[in-house]
Amino acid sequence: DAGVIQSPRHEVTEMGQEVTLRCKPISGHNSLFWYRQTMMRGLELLIYFNNNVPIDDSGMPEDRFSAKMPNASFSTLKIQPSEPRDSAVYFCASSSLTDTQYFGPGTRLTVL
């Protein structure tokens, strides 16, 4: 079975550019989570969706970050404009109601 799919795996961009990260959750999972991992803050939850509806976005750092889930099989995390301090590994995870979260391989973002 395919796990959580994230693209791109690596992204290098310049400050001020728009960045879009993509995620395809495991089929049948109804919850989707976006995390960011940094050395300073560890693994922190940015936002999560249940049945395509955003439930908790309290971890989104600022208005430059936005996330959408237009359907059950796709989600995006957008940063506009990007800044060097956004450099991190971004993970997407999905789960069904009674299951643990399954993580994708992550997208390593570098903002120059």
Add this chain to the structure above:
Amino acid sequence: DQQVKQNSPSLSVQEGRISILNCDYTNSMFDYFLWYKKYPAEGPTFLISISSIKDKNEDGRFTVFLNKSAKHLSLHIVPSQPGDSAVYFCAASVSGSEKLVFGKGTKLTVNP
């Protein structure tokens, strides 16, 4: 304000010996705890969990202990194997919430 703390950034043990990874939490509402394991360039994968109604859960070489009064849990790996070398994340949640709060992780190195 870190609600879940892993105070040891790294741990090194010899193959065949016991590895003990520790985790402390501050939020007394947490009642479900998990350990995830992460290899380089991969997403975290679920390892073992424990509910607050228990004080121990065992799965093969992995045992998690929970001390609610001390707000402390630990993961024991016996015997440790080189393939166990990874970063281990402790996570906690509140019943009814899908939100996980992670610690910063402990990098375990098992030397042959």
